[in-house]
Amino acid sequence: MTRTRMPGWVAAILGGVALILVWWIFALTVFTPAEGTTFTPVPTPAAVFDWLFVKGNIAGTWSVFGPTLAAAGLGYLWGNGIALLLATIVLLFPKTETVITQVAVVTYCLPIVAIGGISIVVLGGAKNPGDPSATAIFLAALVCVFTTVVGALLGFRAADKAALDVVHVYGGGRWMQLRKVRIIAALPSILNALQIAVPTAFLGAVLGEYLGAITAGVGPTLIRLQGQLDSAGVWSVFLLCAVFALAAYGLMGLLIRLVTPWVAGETGKAA
Template identity: 85%
Template sequence: MTRTRVPGWLAGILGGVALVVVWWIFSMTAFPPQEGTTFTPVPSPLAVFDWLFLQGNIAGAWNVFAPTLAAAGIGYVWGNGIALLLATVVLLFPRTETVITQIAVVSYCLPIVAVGGISIVVVGGAKSPGDPSATAIFLAALVCVFTTVVGSILGFTAADRSALDVVHVYGGGRWTQLRKVRLIAALPAILNALQIAVPTAFLGAVLGEYLGAITAGVGPTLIRLQGQLDSAGVWSVFLLCAVVALVAYGLVGLLIRLVTPWVAGKAV
């Protein structure tokens, strides 16, 4: 008996439709509008669709997301750059692994809300309206460090020992081993860590804006909509955040497949 396999794209569509149906039923049964009002903390998908498209709020989405995306992008580059540098130091000087790993773990375990409050005082918000927040950039960079450091170290140490020995026999040092063997072997792990860091950096930027000291971006928009008890608007922004993070994650995943085709078993 042959099983019929559902294509991945069809499974994704069916899963999305099922999620919307469950959301709709949940909003109508568990969180009906309060008596005498139309307010509900969990609006229906129709209410969100109305807010986004029928009321035309989707037209201003880019102005809302532009500062946040800029902050997330800058923080992503800085955070992952520092993480890759730390992983390279561990590879060249193995005795530093314990210290650098502890630094990465501490950066992951720090309460980000408390760090964000301190960073507002230290680095401040945006220099001018529409600019990315310095606090958002800092938090976006901070949350990227742990995953990229750990993923890069694991990738660097996954190199084939015989290949390393060949480089050593021909007079190559650690730096040559890094360039000729370890970097190629570690590339899939490093790129996977960088992919995971994409939505993480975006979340850090949103949180940095949400803490204040900025007038434009996703964070201030959420604060304004919550103050107006506009639940449909809040949920709409949340869903747009999820879409942005998912699209960015998917684009990096596509880049990984193009850069490392041998991982998927394709010919180089």
């Protein structure tokens, strides 16, 4: 007897419904308002829906998320570009591996809150209201470096040795091996690292805005809502952050399937 496998989209819907139910139960039973107050630390899904759609706050979503997405995008490009450049330098000049690997590890281990405070002093916030924050761009770039450096190096080293020997026999050097063999072999690992860096860059940008003295973006919006004890607003912004991050992560996953169909098991489709 064969067992029918549940489609992925059905499992995703059921999981989302179960998560909402658990959230609702905890909001009504565990996270109730303190005695003598009306403040609810964890609002119900209905309260979040009311804040977003009934009160119409969803209409101002882009004005809140626009600067943050711009900062995350710029930081993503800078951070991953630097990481790929460092990985390439290691391949062309192997003696630099120890130094570059240590630099990547340091960027991962540094306390981002402390670095954020320093970057505010050095870089400042946004030049004009509504512009992406320089601190947010820097932190978004910083948190991408380690993952992409490691992913690129692992991918470059996964190249077939026989193919590398063929290039060497025909007079090709390390640069030729990189262009003809290593980049193709490393593409799945690099793209996976770039996909992981998408939500990471968004988180870095939000933290940069939260620490920086700016007036537009997710960070200052959260500060304002927290000051007003608007838990429904805070949770709504949190959920919208998750939606934006998941959407960008999913789009990057779709790009990976299109660019590397042999990894996704779609070689036949590509042919």
